[in-house]
């Protein structure tokens with residue numbers, strides 16, 4: 001795990017890379033293999049696995065094939081352990097073993113990630129004096145949100161496969177990227193390639209951590225640009241959004257989609273302004 005100097009990268013560079021324990025890396029690769037098998041299924045099988053909006057924390061499968069303003073062309077699958085029963089039942093109803101295997105591997109992976117996520121949260125809590133942060137992260141585990149992505153080919157090199165945005169999460173682990181093309185916007189507003197390596201996960205703060213840290217850490221703007229290879233062949237990735245269930249949430253309904261903000265708008269915004277983009281969490 002990181003020492004305090006490298007953790008300080010989170011503030012200065014906007015991200016930090018952490019080595020995977022071997023068992024976790026193996027599980028990531030196995031799960032990605034299952035996701036690729038899922039994507040290779042015919043559309044009429046995949047779409048039998050439904051999408052459940054679940055109060056804005058949607059889980060299940062989505063196929064997005066209609067181009068539109070900053071709507072990415074992709075298919076994705078969202079899994080949380082809090083929605084485990086619904087996900088398992090929905091997978092079983094499709095009767096397809098590839099789908100049931102993927103759901104159980106995804107749940108296994110979320111549980112396996114727990115020590116790394118909690119350890120990281122403890123270090124962030126200490127380094128940036130964020131009171132009870134690790135406890136909040138641990139208590140939000142049901143809502144940690146594993147997202148599988150497949151961007152389609154048939155694009156041009158240089159196209160934005162994923163439009164520039166900051167994540168609404170507490171923080172995001174980039175667990176797997178099949179190819180280069182993930183870029184982030186530095187604090188001085190320059191787009192740079194992010195280090196994507198098979199042995200490490202890149203962690204970036206989202207909007208809720210910017211709020212929770214009182215503007216010390218910034219939600220990192222990032223995007224995915226097509227390379228010569230991915231423009232033709234497409235691109236696979238897997239991320240995990242770690243939510244903070246007690247921290248106010250980004251008010252998408254009133255403030256709009258983060259893809260529509262100028263990249264890096266939040267880097268210099270005073271906290272008094274930034275706070276207005278959030279609404280308190282309603283206890284359920």
Ligand SMILES: [Fe+2]
Pocket residue numbers: 165166167222
């Ligand atoms: Fe993102």
